Amino acid sequence: MTTLHVRKAAVLGAGVMGAQIAAHLANAGVQVVLFDLASTEGDRNGIVNTALAGLKKLQPAPLASKARLMHIEAANYDDHLAQLADCDLVIEAIAERMDWKHALYDKITPHLSPAAILASNTSGLSIEALGAALPAALRPRFCGIHFFNPPRYMPLVEIIATAATEAATLDSLETWLTTRLGKGVIRARDTPNFVANRVGVFSLLAVAHHTAAFGLGFDAVDALTGPAIGRPRSATYRTLDVVGLDTFAHVVRTMQRTLGDDPWHRLFDAPAWLDALIERGALGQKAKAGIFRKAGKTVEVFDPATLNYRATNAAIADEVAAILAIEPAAERFTMLRQSPHPQARFLWAIFRDLFHYCAVQLAHIADNARDVDLALRWGFGWRQGPFETWQGAGWRDIAEAVAADIAAGEALSDTPLPAWVFDGRDGVHTPEGSWSPRKGGPVPRTTLPVYRRQRFPDGLLGECLPTPARDGETLFDNAAVRLWRLPERDSRIGILSFKSKQHAIGREVVEGLRSAIACAERELDGLVLWHEAPFAVGADLQELADACSAGRFEQIEAMVSDFQAASLALKYARVPTVAAVQGLALGGGCEFAMHATARVLALEVHIGLVEAGVGLIPAGGGCTALALRAAELARHSATPTEVMPFLQNVFMAVATAKVSGSALEAQELGFMSDHDTVLFHAGELLHVALGQARALAEGGHVPPLPPRGIPVAGRNGIAALEMSLVNMRDGAMISAHDYRVARAAAVALCGGEVDAGSRVDEAWLLGVERRLFIELLKTPETQARIRHMLDTGKPLRN
Incomplete structure (x- = not known):
């Protein structure tokens, strides 16, 4: 496979998405030229320069370090197209108009490098139709590349091929996006809104429909559709405010225009309350008012019945909260179906229609069920995708319940579930792969070499992918830590994982760390500190508070001395120690990382010595x-x-x-070293840390004096x-x-x-x-x- 090296990239279009894509490319150390129209008065690059200034003010911050802004150069289409000749990747991100995009392609193609990849960041236009306007020689290197907003933080990128796109182009681009930009890549079919938005926007519309049907307030629905069901804190209506109500309305009308044969087409219509808010200019977060707004210190919510705002006051009903706490999931869904409470009936309805839609449309919108589930996880922040939620709740029982509701006219469409749903299966995800109606069988995960770097990939329910517990050999264990190793090549490098809550550092963690270092010095060639995020939230405050309340200050001083000794043990170990840091590394977690021989940092880490806060x-x-x-x-x-x-x-x-906002800021603050490795994909941390420990050992590691x-x-x-x-x-x-x-x-x-x-x-x-x-x-x-x-x-x- 040809390796893609992107030393310089161009982004065409300095709107919200284009500017933020440019920022994330700059985060990754890529030199970027950001293009837009030339200004008719004053600074010729005024449009781009205004967008660049805005990057420093946006929240969440698109720049992992403000210093990365210097990697972005302002340009315009009239004066600077010659700069495209040096670009390895060109991403078009202008407005969603086919004619405008075609006109821009005509303008830029004479200036592109013969090896450059051209990609459109369209959110729904046909990639095949876009590519048809290109010269034949360029078509093999053209595809869709759909980033999700905000591009720095949302893992999902959908790649969409045309009939002419070379497989090598797609493979090299997927590899580069995964490792260099830290993305989860889905190969989407060239259908309207692709995978994530097709399902995600349908889900939002279904929620809106059932909100009205069950007489619920927007604030009540957000209480129900957030973390309580494994969705982000922004839930439904706050998510629409973040996206922008005008943007959402545009997407809905695109679906209405392009999906006339969809059995749920009648649902693809902007609600009257949405149009009312847009007419007022209440477009959401960017307008400081939308479905929600702040009036002084009070948060208010829009009431579609009165077309006015009221104070938020809704919560999940106690009996519904009790149902949502039930395990296993099969029993929870049974109780939701049986409960007469409007909130429970609402929840069953939105899940029923989501399952129904995904089953019917799977063959049309995605290669397999795994792609749908990962797209919703990575693009919308769901804890589980729709198919794995269904599978976890009992495939057959849910299928029968959905079919019964369809027959009773309670579902949003009378289209029957596909025959494969009832073929005796217990789900769509298995160790052999995920179900593909188009291929008539399970599709295994991709074998692209880049995914070997993810030792424990983001697995779906039923896949049985490797896990640390199942695939690691334990060498030492106590209540708070586990020392283990992986077989074969990495068997000489130990991995130390904390088991305490939030990986807080108490007496048992300190003792376990020192024991693990001693074991590594006797039996191994190196030691890696790694576990799922957070790395460590700091010292165990409860342990400290209990000793303090009892007046055991001599004991506390001994505990602090032991903590310091553990840090020094990391620093002066006879074998190299490597800290693989993701999530939070606060207080003692930061101190342990500081004392390791080397550090491998995920870009999205929050590191700081926060003891002053207590x-x-x-x-x-x-x-x-x-x-x-x-x-x-x-x-x-x-x-x-x-x-x-x-x-x-x-x-x-x-x-x-x-506390740093990124690994780059942690280096600038002095908490981490400029020589530390920064990775954009947290799933690669363990692989790289093991490699560093091995290289240090093979290089004849000598501890410092x-x-x-x-x-x-x-x-x-x-x-x-x-x-x-x-x-x-x-x-x-x-x-x-x-x-x-x-x-x-x-x-x-x-x-x-x-x-x-x-x-x-x-x-x-x-x-x-x-x-x-x-x-x-x-x-x-x-x-x-x-x-x-x-x-x-x-x-x-x-």
Whole structure:
């Protein structure tokens, strides 16, 4: 297979999607040229430059680091088309007009490189029809490439081929999108709205229909259709506000226009309330009002009966909440079908019609059932796709119930379920593959080499894909950690996984980590810290609070000392240690990662030393590690003993409990190293971490020697850092206790109350942070913060 190397890309169209696609390409280190129309007045690139300025303000942030903006160059179609000659990938993302797209293709094709891939980010236009306008030589390198909004965060990308698209083009593009951009790729058929939007928009319309049919408010429906049924917190109507009500209406009308033969066609109509809101300019989040709006501190919801807003006040009824808590799923669905409560009847109706639609349309919209389920997981954030939900709820019982409702005229269409639904099967996902009506049998997963990098892929119910529990050999186990390994090539590298809740670090985790390192030093060549997200949410606060309440401060100091020893064990192990970090790495989790020999970071990680939030400072070696890093940076500067320039930024990050928004920001903040590997697909973390541990071992890993003669900023540094705190305290930006905590962090980072330029060792720095930690812990303010965090999950500002 030919490897696709994208050194430079072009994005045509600087609208919301085009600009954000360009941002994510820049996140991945790709040089990007962002095109749009030339401005008739002033700056010729004014349209693009306005879009680029907007990227810095958008939330959630499309840029993993604001510094990545420099990788995007503004251009216009009149002056800069020659730059296309250097682009390996060109993504067209202009408005959904076939004639406009064809006109643009005529304009750009003479300038494209003979090897460049051209892809359209259309959300529903026919890819075959788009490709028909291209020169014959370009058609093998043309396809659809449908990103989901926002492109940085939504995993799904649908690739759509034409009859002329080369298989090699699709394979190389899928590989590149998976590893380089971190995407989950689905090969979609060239049908209106492709896979995810076809099913997802149908589901939204079905929910809207049943909202009215059962007399429910939009806020009640959002309570029912969010996390309670495995959907995102934005549920249904908040999702429409995020998407934009005008955008949603456009998609619905596209379905109405292009899907005249769909048995559910009568449903493809924008509700009257939707048109009413659009006429008012209440387009959703971008207009600060839509189905929901804020009136002061009150959240209001639109009431279609009165065409006015009212305060939100709905919740899931107790009896329905009790049903939703039932396990197994088969019993839960039986109870939903039998309950007379309107909310339960609503839930059964939306699932029934979703199952019905997916079964009837599967042969038309997708290659197999797996593609539908993964598309809805990755594109809409559902915990389970429709087919695996059906399979988990009891395939045959659900099929009979759906068929009965169709016969009774209760379903949204009278189209019968396909015959294959009743062929004796118990589902559509099996170890052999997922059902494809078009092929008349199960379709296995793709064998593209890129997926070998995902040791434990995102599996569906019934697939029986590899799991750590089933496929790993346990070497050591306690209540909080497991040391295990994979067979064959990686059998000499141990994998340490935490088992504690949220992977919090308590006494048993610390003991298990040290035991695992000792085992690795005796029997293995390396050690990887890896488990599903989060990496670790920090120290076990409950364990700390219990000891604090009992006044066992000597015991706590011993616990802190053991924590520091565990961090040092990672740093000075005789075998290489690699931290594979995803999700959250806060407090002690950050400290463990900092002390590993090397780190492999998922792009979407949130890393920080957040102890200030509970009135403490980092004391698992975190302050010491930052002081050592400042000394090392100073050593390579023009003033080798001046560490203060390298402490100021990281001090504010520690003092304010700053958490990075990405791995790139964690590097900029100084929590992680610039040399750390950043991966865009979290599923590849273990593969790469094992490879790094193996390479370090084969390269003759030698642990570092403990540093001595470390220059510290001392009293002068503390005073300099304290100046910013005085201004914040006097301006009422921080409390007196915030000041005390932040000053303690300054003392720890500056090496204690010693003369500036004093030279200390690592043990001294660890002793300073440990002493300050215990002093803060003894204060009533810090104890109150810890209790409040445990009780509410939120920081207390006292």
